[in-house]
Amino acid sequence: MASLVPVTDPADPRLADYVRLRDVNLRKSLEAEHGLFIAEGEKVIRRAVAAGHPVRSVLMARRWFEPLADLLDGVDAPVYVADDAALEAITGFQVHRGALASLERLPLPGVDAVVAEARRVLVLEDLVDHANVGSIYRCAAALGIDAIVLSPRCADPLYRRAIKVSMGAVFAIPYARMTDRHGDLAKLRATGFTLLALTPDQAATPLDGAATGGRVALMLGSEGDGLSSRWLDEADQRVCVPMSARAMANGVDSLNVTAAAAIACHALVRDIPS
Amino acid sequence: MASLVPVTDPADPRLADYVRLRDVNLRKSLEAEHGLFIAEGEKVIRRAVAAGHPVRSVLMARRWFEPLADLLDGVDAPVYVADDAALEAITGFQVHRGALASLERLPLPGVDAVVAEARRVLVLEDLVDHANVGSIYRCAAALGIDAIVLSPRCADPLYRRAIKVSMGAVFAIPYARMTDRHGDLAKLRATGFTLLALTPDQAATPLDGAATGGRVALMLGSEGDGLSSRWLDEADQRVCVPMSARAMANGVDSLNVTAAAAIACHALVRDIPS
Structure with a gap:
């Protein structure tokens, strides 16, 4: 009491x-x-x-x-x-x-543990905006992503604003924080995950053609800079949300990271029976 | 000068x-x-x-x-x-x-004019949050939606915060405001548009199975209440973004309106060559 x-x-x-x-x-x-x-x-x-x-x-x-x-x-x-x-x-x-x-706070599980049973994983690289992190957790949880892996410097999902924007979804999806930003990516691949890098680059493979047959880890980069070149190089495939040619000509050339993440999560889980 | x-x-x-x-x-x-x-x-x-x-x-x-x-x-x-x-x-x-x-401000075109050449249209019913309106404009423009139709009471896309969140996309996509919230929907249908209502209701048709073959107008409702029952009734088809069964069991039962809109816009334009 x-x-x-x-x-x-x-x-x-x-x-x-x-x-x-x-x-x-x-x-x-x-x-x-x-x-x-x-x-x-x-x-x-x-x-x-x-x-x-x-x-x-x-x-x-x-x-x-x-x-x-x-x-x-x-x-x-x-x-x-x-x-x-x-x-x-x-x-x-x-x-x-x-x-x-x-x-x-509770001790976070390790990356290995959090992805052990997972088929669909998001990997967030250095997002700095707590609202974006919260929004991505909400999407990922609602759409059925199994787990989230955070880069060592990615913003804290348990920061008040992240929790609030996530509507509490930060408590509904297992996540881990990398201790080694490159080694842990390599480990994901070794565990059987195909690493997809989401990029605004329209030369990349459209999401609908992505290699989503097996276990997939989708990497998302920060709001301004996107994924680092090192992480882009680590990817098995670079994927993009196709933009409208007319919009690009008008200078509307990007989605915000949460809109892109929503579209990507939806594409990722679409083919998996729940 | x-x-x-x-x-x-x-x-x-x-x-x-x-x-x-x-x-x-x-x-x-x-x-x-x-x-x-x-x-x-x-x-x-x-x-x-x-x-x-x-x-x-x-x-x-x-x-x-x-x-x-x-x-x-x-x-x-x-x-x-x-x-x-x-x-x-x-x-x-x-x-x-x-x-x-x-x-x-410039005089807005009428609904008829704005949809005359359009194949993919969003219809926003009574959204009150300027940031959501701005975010939806940004998505719609980037992904290639042709035009937006606003209900009479929908928040103003030219309000400062809406413009800012849209990154200026409110200037890149034609839009009109209804003068008759029911008559104008009927006119859209008479012009050959299939009216899709986006709803969180999981009994609706999953987006990927939506009737997107011809001209499509996708109706989006406000943040809290969703579409009015009158607009839901006007729809030719109710469509939803499929949620994860696990998430629903955990009480994570919805996407925010901008995430849902992003997924829906992407689904809508996917089959159209740009």
Whole structure:
């Protein structure tokens, strides 16, 4: 049974998990140091708890207690209650979704483990935008991608904004983080995966003609630069979403990475019975 | 040749086009009343001008003059120059992209005219989120959709945020706004279009089996509610992006509207030689 603890002082050390939630650099180091992450909103908090993440504490406006009461009944952690002004003073933004939870990270599985039973895998190279990462997780989970592998420097799926944009899908799809950005790609191939590199380059094979017969790992690059030349070279096949010739002539020459990822995920899972 | 006019006073009436750019309601009425819209950033301003929109004025930090000098050479409108603090005081936000232009709207073509030569059309029903509208325009233009038809209440593609997210694609694809939300659908069908309704309902026909042989108009609904029952009833066929059974069991039961639109546009244009 959770204990309700009224709080008013933004400097209260018990609220240290929740400070300056919009300060990306601060949050990165704070969350890494303490092995925590922040989930926002009832639905996402429920998914995080269901995925086995222990709750460190909850912070909310009192009116949000009822919708979460059943969940908090089973949680042995303090539930801090504050008014809207105090919530904003603590977190640095207006907490529209009412409830925040600080949860413990769990050890990530290794790349080997996460792809062991997988047939369709995404490999994300150095995406820096948390919203894009969240959006790709949501797509991948909804469409039936089996697992995601992140390059060592790819943005954190458990960053608050990534979780929020993913609608909690970051808890629904297994993922691992590479320790060796080139060696781990080679290992994927050795495990029987065909490595496809998604590129805007229209000289590449259109997605519908891609070699998707066996196990497939689709590599996606960052928003601006795309895949590194090293990863492009590692690919068994380069694939593209065909652009309209008229659009290219008009200077509309690219999709955003999440639109391209959605199309690619759909193409990848299409031929597999679920 | 544009004249450079230094400005400092946020209340200067010559800057009335640029006030409170983040105040959606104010901007809607102001832009409608004066028949203007705001383009932000060099690339987007160039596209707006290339699309034939007369420039009312430009507002920028002085350092942004050079990159736009060639364009402004041909523009007979005042170029207001302000420092960053004044820019923020006028517009209500930090103008990262350096240059803003106020441009005149052009009369939109009618639905009949915009679809006359089209084979692939999107019909957007009551989307309220400007970023989603912009993102769908970008996808549609890049993939080769011929035209877009908006329901009477659909969000404005020339709202600043929609233009920005579209990367200027709102200037690259012809569009019209319905005056009669039901009659205009019937007219599309009478013109030979098969009306497809995209729905998350998994009982619908998977996209890959959709009736895309002839002229196709794909209807997309709003973020939360989807298509209205009236529009669903008007459809010749309801189509869906197949979701993963595992994901549905895990509660990941939907794609965001822009991901679904990307997949649908790709499916729609796939069989047409460009």
